[in-house]
Amino acid sequence: MRIIEAQEIRDIVKRLCIEANRNLGEDVRSCIREFRGRETWPVAQDVLDKIITNFELAADNQVPICQDTGVACVFLEIGFDVHIEGDLPAAVDEGVRRAYHEGYLRKSLVKDPLNRVNTGDNTPAMLYLELVPGDDVTITVAPKGFGSENMSQIKMLKPSDGVEGVMDFVISVVEAAGPNPCPPIVVGVGIGGTFDKAALLAKKSLLRPLGTVNSDPYYAELEGKLLERINALGIGPQGFGGRTTALAVAIETMPTHIAGLPCAVNINCHVARHVREVL
Amino acid sequence: MEHRIELPLTREKAAPLAPGDTVYFSGALYTARDAAHKRLVDLLDQGKPLPFPMEDSVIYYVGPTPAAPGDVIGSAGPTTSYRMDAYAPRLLDLGLRGMIGKGKRSAEVVAAMEKAGAVYFGAIGGAGALLAQCIKAAEVIAFDDLGPEAIRRLRVKDFPVVVIIDSKGNNLYQLGREAYLKTLKVPDLV
Numbered sequence: 001m002r003i004i005e006a007q008e009i010r011d012i013v014k015r016l017c018i019e020a021n022r023n024l025g026e027d028v029r030s031c032i033r034e035f036r037g038r039e040t041w042p043v044a045q046d047v048l049d050k051i052i053t054n055f056e057l058a059a060d061n062q063v064p065i066c067q068d069t070g071v072a073c074v075f076l077e078i079g080f081d082v083h084i085e086g087d088l089p090a091a092v093d094e095g096v097r098r099a100y101h102e103g104y105l106r107k108s109l110v111k112d113p114l115n116r117v118n119t120g121d122n123t124p125a126m127l128y129l130e131l132v133p134g135d136d137v138t139i140t141v142a143p144k145g146f147g148s149e150n151m152s153q154i155k156m157l158k159p160s161d162g163v164e165g166v167m168d169f170v171i172s173v174v175e176a177a178g179p180n181p182c183p184p185i186v187v188g189v190g191i192g193g194t195f196d197k198a199a200l201l202a203k204k205s206l207l208r209p210l211g212t213v214n215s216d217p218y219y220a221e222l223e224g225k226l227l228e229r230i231n232a233l234g235i236g237p238q239g240f241g242g243r244t245t246a247l248a249v250a251i252e253t254m255p256t257h258i259a260g261l262p263c264a265v266n267i268n269c270h271v272a273r274h275v276r277e278v279l
Numbered sequence: 280m281e282h283r284i285e286l287p288l289t290r291e292k293a294a295p296l297a298p299g300d301t302v303y304f305s306g307a308l309y310t311a312r313d314a315a316h317k318r319l320v321d322l323l324d325q326g327k328p329l330p331f332p333m334e335d336s337v338i339y340y341v342g343p344t345p346a347a348p349g350d351v352i353g354s355a356g357p358t359t360s361y362r363m364d365a366y367a368p369r370l371l372d373l374g375l376r377g378m379i380g381k382g383k384r385s386a387e388v389v390a391a392m393e394k395a396g397a398v399y400f401g402a403i404g405g406a407g408a409l410l411a412q413c414i415k416a417a418e419v420i421a422f423d424d425l426g427p428e429a430i431r432r433l434r435v436k437d438f439p440v441v442v443i444i445d446s447k448g449n450n451l452y453q454l455g456r457e458a459y460l461k462t463l464k465v466p467d468l469v
Contacts, residue, residue: 041459043299047403054406064344064354067407067427104353106344106427116314118426147359147381147404179452180359180382182404234460238381238403239452240299240441241459271405 002135006086013095016141018103027209044242069105070143081135151177157261179239182269192256202266205250287335298451316366330421334374342427354407400440
């Protein structure tokens, strides 16, 4: 049994929160550059150039890429053979608290959804725990902004709606979002499970490095088809028109009930932050 | 077309602006987002004075990150505007001449803009590090307790925005997309 102190996880969470908000991952950078190379609409080219300048500037000056430094979504995959000593959720929150304070990140959380008073330290983290084989702990931090989160939707489709129903729903969500979520966007799709599991799948699909596809060729092809249809809408970067509406579509699936076809669409902006570290 | 505009934004300066035009603002902008808008409207309901003059002002929908030591402000890109739609017509009726944000606006806001001769501008969403470079000074002038949502007076120099909806209701989101999609169509063979 491997023993890990909760405070070790606290320190990693802190570092990853700051890192994710300042340095856009190489997967996202190269994806944006690739789309810039293929963009033909001058206004869209100009916007993508400014987006590239922005993430380069943020990394050079070590400042946040975007002012919405998000809710801190923290995913922990904990090996069966690991014992964590200490209060894990408290340690994760402490990591977030320190990162958002010491890293000059924006505190965007309110204590109560209706009686809205800022918590002042960006806690609590949105914490997801999963047990996996082995004795590693994998920590993924994905700060999620709400310009894009607000444009996300879920729909309980019928089995008879099939793949066409899924495609139409995804397109309708992107169309309804239009310029609001800071396109070019990343579209996370969760299909199957229950109402809540589909939403989690959609969020987890956003953690996948851009440029990778679903391991099932059927869903990899569906991702490609959806991306093509989305980029034929003409919304373009910032909604000013153009080809580059989405950088990627990522689908994750799981088994579901004979009566249902849950489908969730979680939208991410072009500042698609996610960093991972294995402990 | 490009314009360089010294703030405040009078009706005369706003009138010639058209969708897709780039504008570089210099002068004082005021920040306000969700909670600040609610408080501004509450003040109006109570007949109390507002923390800054609305006539000819431009409001930037932004909640910046805290300034690191030695910096004027942190990252400061636009937030999504539709959340302010419930409050914007009240402010436009008082002479608010410009709003900077990103994303769609409601029909009610556009109608109030036409009446006020006001313009809706877009700054690049997500480009908060880049935009912060045009902000030369920042000062909280109201609602300090709201933290990132406090009202700030920003002194900007050549702050770049794009006209999204002009004072006649013409909309870049619609026009830009249509113009782009037209380029994809195969031209008719003569």
